[in-house]
Amino acid sequence: MRNMEIIAHRGASAVCPENTMSAFERSLELGATGIETDVQMTSDGRLVLIHDETLSRTGGAEGWVKDTTYDQLRTRDAGSWFHADFTGERIPSLEELFKLVQGKGTLLNLELKNGIVSYKGMEEKVIEAIQDWNLEQQVVLSSFNHASLVRCKRLAPEIRTALLYMEKLYRPYDYAAKLEATGLHPYKLAITQEDVAAALAHGIVTYPFTVNDPAEMQAMIDMGVQGIITDVPDVLASLLTVHAR
Ligand code: G3P
Ligand code: CA
Secondary structure, eight states: SSSEEEEETTTTTSSSOOOSSHHHHHHHHHHHHEEEEEEETTTTOEEEEEEESSSSTTTTSBBBBSSSSSHTTTTTTTTTTGGGGTTTTOOOOOHHHHOOOOOOOEEEEEEEESSOOOTTTHHHHHHHHHHHTTOTEEEEEEEEEEEHHHHHHHOOTSSSSEESSSSSSSHHHHHHHHTTTOOEBBGGGGHHHHHHHHHHHEEEEEEOBOOOHHHHHHHHHHOSSSSEEEEEEHHHHHHHHHOOO
């Protein structure tokens, strides 16, 4: 494990349209050691990377991802909502991102977005894809849907899981251990220094989200977290460089 994972939230989403290949590629140029992204499923069962269940905010069309075929979805413009320079950007498939990170040692945090839409068979499909690409060691699966993470663990014990949560939990490391998760991904206001230390003592890492302000990043580093999920990986990378001097 590296000292501190710099995990780009939806790619370099401060400077590129979130969850696009441009955002993922740029995040690596900006010093990210990891990429976080959101997985949804099309009507014909393809895994695609988009945050919302619907296309209206970033997908250049109306409608739900679950009701759109992969071919239809690939005709949509996922870039121009952000800036005209990104016109023509596509909603990526999971495999496109696998191709980018394979062989690079980049940590890949796949968030399963199956809390609002219960995508049938999503866990099986994600795991099969990870195994096909031999990315078991590079991937961490996370979700707010903890039952889904338990299902993933049963299907593939070798793939790490991490619990996403918004509010403080009582002994989150105990809960994580019960679910055989090796990571906690709390909202930044839901962590305490004691929980971070206790989690680590149980072999569980803590990566808070989404931390963009350097002073807040510093506070998290001082709390002893092992990684930070951020829209601005370059800001965290420079903060860590200053530390290393
Ligand atoms: O994985 C951390 C964070 O991405 C969870 O919230 O809404 O940005 O997907 P959201
Ligand atoms: Ca996410």
